[in-house]
Amino acid sequence: MKKSRRRDLLLFGAIALFVLLLGCPLRFFTGVCCPGCGMTRAVCALLRLDLPLALHYHPLVVLLPAAALAYLLRGRIPAKIMRGLVILALLALTAVYVIRMTGGSDVVYARPEKGAILRLVRWIVPAK
Numbered sequence: 001m002k003k004s005r006r007r008d009l010l011l012f013g014a015i016a017l018f019v020l021l022l023g024c025p026l027r028f029f030t031g032v033c034c035p036g037c038g039m040t041r042a043v044c045a046l047l048r049l050d051l052p053l054a055l056h057y058h059p060l061v062v063l064l065p066a067a068a069l070a071y072l073l074r075g076r077i078p079a080k081i082m083r084g085l086v087i088l089a090l091l092a093l094t095a096v097y098v099i100r101m102t103g104g105s106d107v108v109y110a111r112p113e114k115g116a117i118l119r120l121v122r123w124i125v126p127a128k
């Protein structure tokens with residue numbers, strides 16, 4: 001196995017372990033949900049064939065099969081089309097994130113006081 005491939009697998013494993021144990025890294029450290037927050041719960045709901053709940057957790061869960069297919073066929077899809085698909089996916093993710101963070105969802109939130117960084121700072125420098 002190539003050294004870079006082994007490093008990538010180690011990094012992926014570390015991130016996967018972190019997510020499994022502590023949840024979203026961004027939410028854990030900052031208390032602010034990321035654009036992907038809710039996707040794991042959405043996939044679990046989808047696996048239970050509960051589409052309304054899956055859409056509640058993350059509306060873009062319906063795009064995951066298409067994204068997986070595009071990833072599997074990445075060598076066969078022309079680079080220009082692939083780039084366009086990635087840009088569309090990022091735009092959709094950004095739009096959904098903004099809608100969800102501005103009150104369109106009870107799944108995502110921004111509560112810095114719940115983040116590890118602010119809690120650590122408050123532990124080091126207690127409020128008077």
Ligand SMILES: [Zn+2]
Pocket residue numbers: 024025026027033034035036037038
């Ligand atoms: Zn997240």
